[in-house]
Amino acid sequence: MRFFDKQNKVIPEGRVEAVDKVTGGGKYAAEYKVDNLCYGILVDSTIPSGSIKNIDLTKAQQVKGVVGFVTHLQKPNVPGFATEDLIKQSRFGLPIFHTDKIYFKGQPIALVIAETLEDATYAATLIEVEYNTASFQVDFDAVHHNIPLQEAGRERGQIDSWRNAPYVIEEEYNIKSEVHNPMEMHATIAEWTGERHLKLYDKTQGVNNVQQVIAPLFNLEKENLEVVSEFVGGGFGSGLRVWPHVLATVMAAKQVSRPVKLMLTRPQMFTGTGYRPASWQKIKLGADASGKFLGIHHQAKNETSLYERFSDQITRVTRLIYNFDNLKTEDALVPLNLSAATWMRGPGDCTGDFAIECAIDELSYKLKMDPVDLRSKNIAATHHPENKLPWSSNYLLECISIGAKHIGWDNRSPMPNSMKDGDWQIGYGMAVGMWNAGRNKTSAAIKMLADGRIIVQTAMTDIGTGTGTGMKNIAHETTGIPQDKITVELGNSSLPPAPSQGGSTGMSSVSGAIVEASNALKLKLAEYAALINIDFRNLSPDAILLSGKGISRKENPNETVTYADLWEQNKLDNVVVEATSGPGEERKKYAFCSSAAHFCQVRVNVKTGKVKIEKLVCIADGGKIVNEKAAANQMSGAAVGGIGMALMEEKLIDAKIGGLIGDDLAGYHFPVNADAPMIDVHFIGKPDPYINPTGAKGLGEVGIIGTAAAIANAIYHATGKRLRNLPITPDTIVG
Amino acid sequence: MIRVKINPIMAKNEKLSRRFFLKTTGVLTLLAAIPASLKSAYKQVKDFIVIQKKTAPLTISVNKKAYTLDSDTRTTLLDLLRENLALTGTKKGCDHGQCGACTVHVDGERVLSCLTLSAMVSGKEVTTIEGIANDGQLHPMQEAFIVCDGFQCGYCTPGQIMSAIACIKEGHANSVTEIKEHMSGNLCRCGAYNGIVESIQKVATS
Ligand code: FES
Numbered sequence: 043m044r045f046f047d048k049q050n051k052v053i054p055e056g057r058v059e060a061v062d063k064v065t066g067g068g069k070y071a072a073e074y075k076v077d078n079l080c081y082g083i084l085v086d087s088t089i090p091s092g093s094i095k096n097i098d099l100t101k102a103q104q105v106k107g108v109v110g111f112v113t114h115l116q117k118p119n120v121p122g123f124a125t126e127d128l129i130k131q132s133r134f135g136l137p138i139f140h141t142d143k144i145y146f147k148g149q150p151i152a153l154v155i156a157e158t159l160e161d162a163t164y165a166a167t168l169i170e171v172e173y174n175t176a177s178f179q180v181d182f183d184a185v186h187h188n189i190p191l192q193e194a195g196r197e198r199g200q201i202d203s204w205r206n207a208p209y210v211i212e213e214e215y216n217i218k219s220e221v222h223n224p225m226e227m228h229a230t231i232a233e234w235t236g237e238r239h240l241k242l243y244d245k246t247q248g249v250n251n252v253q254q255v256i257a258p259l260f261n262l263e264k265e266n267l268e269v270v271s272e273f274v275g276g277g278f279g280s281g282l283r284v285w286p287h288v289l290a291t292v293m294a295a296k297q298v299s300r301p302v303k304l305m306l307t308r309p310q311m312f313t314g315t316g317y318r319p320a321s322w323q324k325i326k327l328g329a330d331a332s333g334k335f336l337g338i339h340h341q342a343k344n345e346t347s348l349y350e351r352f353s354d355q356i357t358r359v360t361r362l363i364y365n366f367d368n369l370k371t372e373d374a375l376v377p378l379n380l381s382a383a384t385w386m387r388g389p390g391d392c393t394g395d396f397a398i399e400c401a402i403d404e405l406s407y408k409l410k411m412d413p414v415d416l417r418s419k420n421i422a423a424t425h426h427p428e429n430k431l432p433w434s435s436n437y438l439l440e441c442i443s444i445g446a447k448h449i450g451w452d453n454r455s456p457m458p459n460s461m462k463d464g465d466w467q468i469g470y471g472m473a474v475g476m477w478n479a480g481r482n483k484t485s486a487a488i489k490m491l492a493d494g495r496i497i498v499q500t501a502m503t504d505i506g507t508g509t510g511t512g513m514k515n516i517a518h519e520t521t522g523i524p525q526d527k528i529t530v531e532l533g534n535s536s537l538p539p540a541p542s543q544g545g546s547t548g549m550s551s552v553s554g555a556i557v558e559a560s561n562a563l564k565l566k567l568a569e570y571a572a573l574i575n576i577d578f579r580n581l582s583p584d585a586i587l588l589s590g591k592g593i594s595r596k597e598n599p600n601e602t603v604t605y606a607d608l609w610e611q612n613k614l615d616n617v618v619v620e621a622t623s624g625p626g627e628e629r630k631k632y633a634f635c636s637s638a639a640h641f642c643q644v645r646v647n648v649k650t651g652k653v654k655i656e657k658l659v660c661i662a663d664g665g666k667i668v669n670e671k672a673a674a675n676q677m678s679g680a681a682v683g684g685i686g687m688a689l690m691e692e693k694l695i696d697a698k699i700g701g702l703i704g705d706d707l708a709g710y711h712f713p714v715n716a717d718a719p720m721i722d723v724h725f726i727g728k729p730d731p732y733i734n735p736t737g738a739k740g741l742g743e744v745g746i747i748g749t750a751a752a753i754a755n756a757i758y759h760a761t762g763k764r765l766r767n768l769p770i771t772p773d774t775i776v777g
Numbered sequence: 778m779i780r781v782k783i784n785p786i787m788a789k790n791e792k793l794s795r796r797f798f799l800k801t802t803g804v805l806t807l808l809a810a811i812p813a814s815l816k817s818a819y820k821q822v823k824d825f826i827v828i829q830k831k832t833a834p835l836t837i838s839v840n841k842k843a844y845t846l847d848s849d850t851r852t853t854l855l856d857l858l859r860e861n862l863a864l865t866g867t868k869k870g871c872d873h874g875q876c877g878a879c880t881v882h883v884d885g886e887r888v889l890s891c892l893t894l895s896a897m898v899s900g901k902e903v904t905t906i907e908g909i910a911n912d913g914q915l916h917p918m919q920e921a922f923i924v925c926d927g928f929q930c931g932y933c934t935p936g937q938i939m940s941a942i943a944c945i946k947e948g949h950a951n952s953v954t955e956i957k958e959h960m961s962g963n964l965c966r967c968g969a970y971n972g973i974v975e976s977i978q979k980v981a982t983s
């Protein structure tokens with residue numbers, strides 16, 4: 043395995059894969075060298091609704107270099123899609139190449155395979171499709187009113203009981219759809235290495251997930267499908283699903299009996315790999331004169347496709363952060379002629395939290411109370427507000443007070459629209475975010491070589507989160523083996539199984555497995571050592587010390603049995619241990635969360651409506667921080683995502699043509715370097731006592747949950763204008 | 778039908794050069810003058826002909842190594858590097874000059890390789906991320922990106938580093954604001970901008 047092959051060279055304080063990333067050596071999905079490779083290009087439907095009448099390949103066939111096609115009329119057999127029922131059971135989503143129906147504009151309907159990328163790209167333009175068109179609807183704002191709400195989760199208390207609350211905020215919030223747009227466009231290389239053996243190099247956040255989805259479609263044994271995803275150019279949720287293009291590539295490789303590479307184009311990334319659905323929300327929040335929350339009524343709707351229903355679970359976060367007795371949550375899905383939506387960084391909570399945190403901010407001004415104090419008064423600091431379990435740890439109140447100091451909250455004059463500098467209005471805002479800290483069952487292995495080097499392995503991917511480096515740090519801390527003798531292998535389905543990297547569970551899940559595997563290694567080596575020196579018998583992992591050279595006991599650290607002796611005496615080859623670790627009884631006794639407080643200072647230009655984020659401070663409680671630099675990077679990166687959500691990101695839809703416009707990186711704006719200030723990140727850094735053996739909680743989501751609200755609240759404070767729809771663009775500020 | 782779309786606001790914009798205005802109105806008049814029958818005949822011809830690929834001999838120098846090959850005339854420098862020369866360090870993030878992931882140096886200047894046809898670099902010196910380390914010794918900018926953690930997923934990183942080297946060389950690394958401004962053609966969806974700026978500051982001040 044080539045992965046991370048320059049680990050440990052040159053700069054020890056960097057990430058394990060750092061050299062590969064800065065030299066261009068690391069291989070992302072589309073970059074593997076595969077013999078006899080040809081190229082696939084997807085052809086998309088140009089209408090939003092209807093069916094395919096005819097696909098004419100005549101012209102495309104005339105292009106020299108074209109090797110083959112896949113359409114719903116000419117395709118290899120996919121046993122898992124053999125009948126309508128099987129298709130439904132597979133829960134794959136879009137039945138690509140197994141229907142003549144058009145559900146959305148941009149739906150892949152044909153695939154050209156050619157010798158070169160240029161040939162395939164050109165031939166794809168020559169495919170002529172005739173359609174039966176049908177009526178369509180893509181306009182969320184125009185139709186969501188017609189869809190009735192349904193109860194979303196249990197009602198708490200009595201909605202009627204706070205009807206006469208002295209302070210009530212009742213407002214609506216609309217957020218446009220956002221697209222993940224990781225910098226690496228999704229790509230797959232599919233190679234049938236035998237009749238019943240398949241190898242995929244795929245951009246994904248979870249190799250085992252790809253294996254589980256694709257293997258049954260072709261009746262393959264799971265072990266006979268190897269999925270490789272060693273370097274992943276970002277995901278943010280787009281890699282948590284197996285998308286139609288992956289299956290398309292596998293089918294193409296079967297069709298032409300050659301390995302096929304397919305990379306989506308940037309416009310295809312807008313319809314092919316999910317998005318955060320557009321949403322509407324209504325919040326009714328009641329409080330008494332002291333600021334104590336009496337109740338919340340949270341309603342939400344999100345758009346979804348016609349061929350699968352995706353709920354973003356927007357009201358979930360309302361059950362998480364604050365204490366109050368009465369809660370009613372309702373939601374609804376609005377099916378449209380659009381591609382499937384999916385989880386995007388801080389899914390659901392990011393959206394719901396924006397509405398809640400803006401409403402609370404609004405309430406604070408009504409009460410003439412400091413927004414910091416109002417939150418602190420209501421935060422559920424000791425127990426989960428819904429199930430009443432004690433938090434394993436929750437330092438959100440500390441996050442708030444530290445954040446207030448860092449931003450200089452004391453410099454803020456309480457009145458909105460009261461701080462000015464020439465044409466610029468200055469404002470401060472804050473918001474908090476929280477995320478259920480999960481953990482999933484994960485396996486890891488450690489392989490020790492005769493020279494004392496160890497290789498730490500798991501199938502989990504590292505999508506830029508620093509998982510590999512974290513694994514190495516944990517293995518070093520638990521075993522005592524020096525860093526320069528540890529290498530990491532990951533992102534391959536033939537390694538010990540692991541869940542997908544997502545929902546901020548990666549580090550929390552894998553860390554437990556590495557600790558267990560490290561302990562298993564200690565015990566195994568002690569067993570061998572006991573055959574040489576009886577004192578090593580029956581030791582607990584804590585009593586065993588490993589070093590670069592050999593094994594010793596804590597009691598007598600100077601007496602070492604060298605690895606050389608161990609190997610020699612026991613005639614060892616490699617020592618391999620594997621361990622699995624997951625959540626257990628602690629989940630019944632405690633509730634788990636990561637949390638963050640976001641503070642923001644903005645300048646808003648009176649004349650142009652331009653918003654400049656002057657300062658963005660993010661203080662997070664993510665338990666023990668396994669790698670401070672990578673963790674801070676995660677947080678500041680998420681905050682940058684929050685700037686995008688607040689000020690610019692918007693998937694533009696033309697209701698007349700029934701499809702997207704501006705579906706590239708010139709039309710879809712996310713923050714460039716100059717849009718973000720240097721972001722100020724700090725951690726509480728206290729290990730969570732129960733979540734897993736290391737005390738590390740996930741961070742990826744809480745970095746973005748609350749950022750957009752903090753910005754919107756700062757804009758209100760600067761201008762006195764309450765903007766409840768995202769993105770907040772200059773025209774909405776001056777308009 | 779041939780459609781030429783002119784944004785009405787643009788056309789009215791007085792700041793637009795007179796030359797551009799004359800040129801575009803010229804094209805419009807010309808188009809209007811073509812009889813409709815001829816236009817549809819042209820379309821039919823265009824629809825009928827399947828243009829076949831052309832190759833041309835190409836000699837280029839990448840990372841001081843000379844390559845002579847027969848190259849598809851449609852091939853961009855980016856695809857040439859990634860698909861034909863196995864230099865996959867240069868990344869494709871959009872293929873349309875919108876993201877900076879494909880930044881390389883051509884004769885020492887930063888250039889978007891996805892907007893550059895390979896035929897255009899004939900006889901020029903191309904430097905990619907694979908070519909900036911010296912005998913296994915990392916370029917100071919590569920080292921700074923590691924030390925300052927100037928990346929997460931690493932996909933924008935080669936482009937960032939190539940741009941960062943040029944940014945300093947162009948004299949645009951004198952403050953955080955200036956660095957941010959002159960690095961804004963290189964998108965990073967992971968949002969690793971803190972580390973990117975710190976890396977450049979580190980190299981600029983050393
Ligand atoms: S790939 Fe060239 S600018 Fe995006």
Ligand code: FES
Nearest residue numbers: 929933965966967
């Ligand atoms: S490091 Fe992932 S896009 Fe920049």
